[in-house]
Amino acid sequence: MIAKDLGVSVRSVERWRRAWRAGGMEGLRSAGPANSPTITDAQFAVLEEELGRGPAAHGFEDERWTLVRVQAVIRRRLRVSLSVATVRRLLKRHGWSWQAPARRALERDEHAVELWKKEVWPRVKGSRRPLGPGSSSRTRPASR
Template sequence: MRYAQGGGLTDTERAARERIRLQAVVRFESGEKNREVAAALRVSERSVERWRRAWRERGRVGVLSQGSPGRSRLSETQVARLERELERGPLVHGGADQRWTLARVKTLIGRLFHVSYTVEGTWRLLKRHGWSWQQPARRAIERDDDAVEVWKKETWPRVRGPRRSAVPGSSSRTRPGSR
């Protein structure tokens, strides 16, 4: 089911929907037909068919709410352990360098807790617990910052040359002589 503006059901709304499904179960047990159940509960027949199938396959448990799909599948204790392991660094866990990637964190979660997350779900989990995205600065080992500053101050102005001033009536979108 999709909701406008990316929203979902609150816990209260989820509980209300669950109560309706449980009322449907009572009606299933009394032998009412899908059309009658749908009319009485003011829901679609298609929903009633889906609930009846879940009820036949799994009983009352089949129609209970499974909770928010955005809810973390890790307990607070597991998240605390994950954070400790992340702070130890990726090299300890078999990474090739000192950068955590979402794929590496996803793999770590699977190894530690036998829980499968998508890469996007891993990002949401980390973000929810205060981790932020960081791009490492990529710099050449041979880089000499002092020499770069000297080059920018002395050489670059000569290479770039003076700027042309705008002539009245000329457009900045056309080059001189291109008319």
């Protein structure tokens, strides 16, 4: 009856009753979220050192850090299992941000890019038919 009125499981009510019998009102005080894994400042210093070595040092084929890769390093090196969302919050809290390339790719052909912008893009961009009285569109412009 109590569990139904409170919208909780019977097991929760039984656990609360045991805690109350063992410690009174103080025994019912929240101990905080259960199983909230986190890493200490000392562990984060180790993580920064590991990240500084680069992804290749950890067996990744390219020099790109992703949240999943950082998560794997944390799991292997610190033996702590964190969700990808927690890894993102952890890195953000310590001033890390997403990676952007520091320079353009060596293979980039600036002439080809400019040519594409001038010749190909206008054709692609302007390929839609203008809407007008003869349009097959379901919505027609209002007549004036």
